[in-house]
Amino acid sequence: MTDTAAVDPRQGELTLSERFRWLTSLRYVLISFVTLFVIWEVGVRLFDVPTYLLPPPSLVWSEFSERWAYVLQHTWVTTGEIVAGYLAAVVVSIPMAIMIAYSRFIEQAFYPLIVFLQIVPKIAIxxxxxxxxxxxxxxxxLLVFLLSFFPIVVAAIAGFKSIDDEVMELARSTGAKGWTTFRKIQLPHAMPSIFTGLKVAAALSATAAVVAEFVASDKGLGYLLLRYNGDLETPMVFATIVVLSIVGLIVYYAVELLEMLVIPWHVSRRASAMDAGGV
Structure with missing residues (x-):
């Protein structure tokens, strides 16, 4: 059949060393960031750019090191919003995707409403x-939930609907049906698409939290961005942006790590592991 991995997830399973070999590729990420910061530092000082326009990384770090405890307090607030909204989106969106994928009535009744809610600008509501x-x-x-919900639903629906009819016929011929078919074939087949949606939603969740804090909040990283920007404390604006980006990256790579552990048999995971091991 065309998709044997969907039938037997154990085939092509990665070894423990292969699962974590991708970590070695992070050295290139570190090199890229170090290069960026060096160019930034040298460029600002060489062209004598005012610090209120573009502070050098050394000044950003200096300011942040003096106020890191205060920033950390607000970081926990924003992180709680991101994680709670994201997890709520996961819990609701995947069962919704299953119902839409396998019920034409639910698809016709609710999918247009989901699309409409996605089209409405979140900052407007x-x-x-x-x-x-x-x-x-x-x-x-709620805002994090709304921004994270749609990518997961769309990707999950695509995953559940993309299974080859020949694979399903083969499963039925062996006597598999109902829950067994779903657990052994349909869900494993949809998992790569589901994780694609989960990673897109993870990247959007930090944006949603900050947008919500921009509208009205007295705490959180979004609140700090508005405050520091209003006071023209540009170094702290950059520091807050970096902290927010780190939070978003942690959420994203947590999902990526979960994907590597849940579907190590998928071709995309094996290709990533082999690429990382070959560098």
Missing amino acids: APLFIIWFGFGFTPKL
């Missing part, structure tokens, strides 16, 4: 959440 739920945690969670 954020003030409504403030009116309805106040200035607390709930409106931030």
Whole structure:
């Protein structure tokens, strides 16, 4: 059949060393960032750029090192919003995708509504959440949820619907049906697409949290960005952006690590591991 990995996920399973060999490729990421910071530092000093326009990395680090504890307090707030909203999106979107993929009635009734909600700009409905739920945690969670929900649903639906009819016929011929077919064939086949949606949503979740904090908040990294920007403390603006980016990267790579552990048999994971091992 055309997709043997979907039938037997154990085939082509990675060894433990292969699973973590991709970490060696991170040295290139570090080299890229070090090069960027060196060019940035030299360029700012060489052209005498005002620090309120573009501070050098050394000044950003100096300012951050003096106020890191204060920034960390707000980092936990934003991280909580990101994780809670993202997990809520995962819990709701995957069962919704299953229902839409296997029920034509639910697809016709609810999928257009989901698309409509995605098209509506989230920044436009954020003030409504403030009116309805106040200035607390709930409106931030809802905005992260909405921005993370759609990519997971769309990718999961595509995964569940893309299974080859020949594979299903083969499964039926062996007597497999119902829950067994779903667990052994349909779900493993859809997992690569689901993880694609999960990674896209992970990348968007940090943006959603900051947008929510921009609208109305007295804490969080979005609040700090507005405050430092208003005070023309550009070094701290850059420091806050870096911290926010690190939080987003942690969420993204946590999903990537989970993908590597859950579907090591998939061709994309094996290719990544082999590329990392061959460098």
